[in-house]
Amino acid sequence: MTCHGDDNKLSLDSIRDSLIRQEDTIIFNLIERIKFPTNPTLYKQPSSFNISGFSGSLFQYLFQETEALQSKVGRYISPEENPFFPNNLPDSIIPPTKCTPVLHSAAESVNVNEKILDVYINQMLPLFCTEADDIGNLATTAACDIQLLQALSRRIHYGKFVAEVKFRDCTDEYKQFILAQDRDALMKLLTFEAVEEMVKKRVAKKAGVFGQEVTLNDSAKEVKGKVDPSLVSRLYDEWIMPLTKLVEVEYLLRRLD
Amino acid sequence: MTCHGDDNKLSLDSIRDSLIRQEDTIIFNLIERIKFPTNPTLYKQPSSFNISGFSGSLFQYLFQETEALQSKVGRYISPEENPFFPNNLPDSIIPPTKCTPVLHSAAESVNVNEKILDVYINQMLPLFCTEADDIGNLATTAACDIQLLQALSRRIHYGKFVAEVKFRDCTDEYKQFILAQDRDALMKLLTFEAVEEMVKKRVAKKAGVFGQEVTLNDSAKEVKGKVDPSLVSRLYDEWIMPLTKLVEVEYLLRRLD
Numbered sequence: 001m002t003c004h005g006d007d008n009k010l011s012l013d014s015i016r017d018s019l020i021r022q023e024d025t026i027i028f029n030l031i032e033r034i035k036f037p038t039n040p041t042l043y044k045q046p047s048s049f050n051i052s053g054f055s056g057s058l059f060q061y062l063f064q065e066t067e068a069l070q071s072k073v074g075r076y077i078s079p080e081e082n083p084f085f086p087n088n089l090p091d092s093i094i095p096p097t098k099c100t101p102v103l104h105s106a107a108e109s110v111n112v113n114e115k116i117l118d119v120y121i122n123q124m125l126p127l128f129c130t131e132a133d134d135i136g137n138l139a140t141t142a143a144c145d146i147q148l149l150q151a152l153s154r155r156i157h158y159g160k161f162v163a164e165v166k167f168r169d170c171t172d173e174y175k176q177f178i179l180a181q182d183r184d185a186l187m188k189l190l191t192f193e194a195v196e197e198m199v200k201k202r203v204a205k206k207a208g209v210f211g212q213e214v215t216l217n218d219s220a221k222e223v224k225g226k227v228d229p230s231l232v233s234r235l236y237d238e239w240i241m242p243l244t245k246l247v248e249v250e251y252l253l254r255r256l257d
Numbered sequence: 258m259t260c261h262g263d264d265n266k267l268s269l270d271s272i273r274d275s276l277i278r279q280e281d282t283i284i285f286n287l288i289e290r291i292k293f294p295t296n297p298t299l300y301k302q303p304s305s306f307n308i309s310g311f312s313g314s315l316f317q318y319l320f321q322e323t324e325a326l327q328s329k330v331g332r333y334i335s336p337e338e339n340p341f342f343p344n345n346l347p348d349s350i351i352p353p354t355k356c357t358p359v360l361h362s363a364a365e366s367v368n369v370n371e372k373i374l375d376v377y378i379n380q381m382l383p384l385f386c387t388e389a390d391d392i393g394n395l396a397t398t399a400a401c402d403i404q405l406l407q408a409l410s411r412r413i414h415y416g417k418f419v420a421e422v423k424f425r426d427c428t429d430e431y432k433q434f435i436l437a438q439d440r441d442a443l444m445k446l447l448t449f450e451a452v453e454e455m456v457k458k459r460v461a462k463k464a465g466v467f468g469q470e471v472t473l474n475d476s477a478k479e480v481k482g483k484v485d486p487s488l489v490s491r492l493y494d495e496w497i498m499p500l501t502k503l504v505e506v507e508y509l510l511r512r513l514d
Binding site: 021024025028029031032035049050051058062065066069070071072073074075077078081093094097099135136137138139140142143146147150198201202205206209210212214215216226 | 322393399403
């Protein structure tokens with residue numbers, strides 16, 4: 001969804017379609033990233049290499065500079081995009097589009113990217129990648145990381161739109177728990193186990209399809225796919241869906257501010 | 258292939274495996290790029306927006322700055338990577354890996370990225386994308402462009418390795434045409450129509466598999482895929498394979514320098 005100006009477009013159906021399409025993006029980017037090993041040198045803090053005027057990891061440097069560049073052409077004007085390094089981002093040279101804002105203004109303060117980055121480096125990469133350093137491919141690896149992290153972040157922060165449409169559909173029900181600032185009740189209201197099970201099954205199936213080795217020979221023997229479908233299912237179960245719901249709850253708690 | 262230090266690894270088989278795997282990368286990135294329309298505003302030269310100290314297009318600015326960033330962490334030390342904007346690239350802070358060079362030193366002077374960029378913007382994008390501007394997604398579109406262009410460039414410049422291994426395998430045959438600087442004879446020697454037909458069929462099949470909408474419902478009605486397989490076949494036929502062979506010929510012409 002490019003512009004939410006037309007409120008009729010903000011339906012749970014259109015949001016669901018976008019979330020389903022984003023699954024493909026996440027799996028494509030995941031398959032591309034895990035061609036490479038973990039590459040711990042990239043994330044070592046401080047970096048073993050000297051970056052003048054910078055004290056973090058190589059990856060942090062690359063990611064921060066990439067975000068600054070993308071900020072100039074308006075990436076973070078979009079309510080769908082949330083920066084990982086929001087401090088000191090340069091202004092956009094592109095004027096904002098004239099959409100009526102769909103989200104409550106409190107949306108801007110909901111950002112779980114710090115958690116996403118932590119989970120990504122410390123849990124996801126070791127789970128999906130061979131443990132090794134491939135110094136010759138650090139830049140390419142980091143480029144894949146950035147694409148994948150941005151796709152994960154977009155998916156997870158889409159929770160703001162999910163929460164907004166749910167709030168609009170059942171305002172009274174949500175209102176009571178928001179006024180009581182009752183996290184647990186909101187979380188319960190937002191959780192649909194049957195839907196979550198379906199998502200886990202679907203992403204595993206997608207991982208199998210997109211990760212397969214396609215050959216012209218139909219009778220070719222089964223080879224191991226590029227990504228383990230059960231791990232993709234776990235990625236959604238343990239991190240993507242819980243973090244999305246965290247975004248939903250955080251957004252709702254501020255929805256009446 | 259990370260390091261070609263061990264000459265035994267430079268076999269036509271290992272190169273072919275890499276080229277086949279790179280097809281998947283190209284198709285994934287293509288599918289992701291063509292979610293967006295052509296976005297001519299991005300490539301307009303000079304840009305309609307004011308980028309201080311820069312007179313090219315928005316895209317050129319973003320791409321050039323991204324390459325500069327990646328150059329610092331050693332992207333262009335790798336013989337597999339060729340910059341689109343080779344002038345004034347900053348030095349790498351990562352030391353080069355200690356591989357015995359596989360390619361002849363003339364390899365560095367073979368770079369067809371200017372042609373790739375021209376074909377990409379003026380022929381490929383109009384063929385694959387809806388003609389429109391989506392100002393809210395310029396940064397995201399450009400990020401996809403860069404990933405895709407780098408994948409295309411890597412694939413096409415892999416021709417250097419193909420040429421090297423072919424030269425080593427049939428040195429005498431190639432030598433005569435190189436000494437005569439006979440482009441046409443070299444091109445003929447490098448062309449295997451049956452192989453090219455197979456590649457075209459395989460990438461079309463891959464486009465069908467990776468572009469499909471995967472649902473849990475097996476009996477779901479056929480929906481239009483995310484990319485037209487016949488166009489992917491054409492992409493290989495008209496641009497990727499001819500440009501790869503151009504790289505091979507250019508490399509061979511300088512192989513005895």
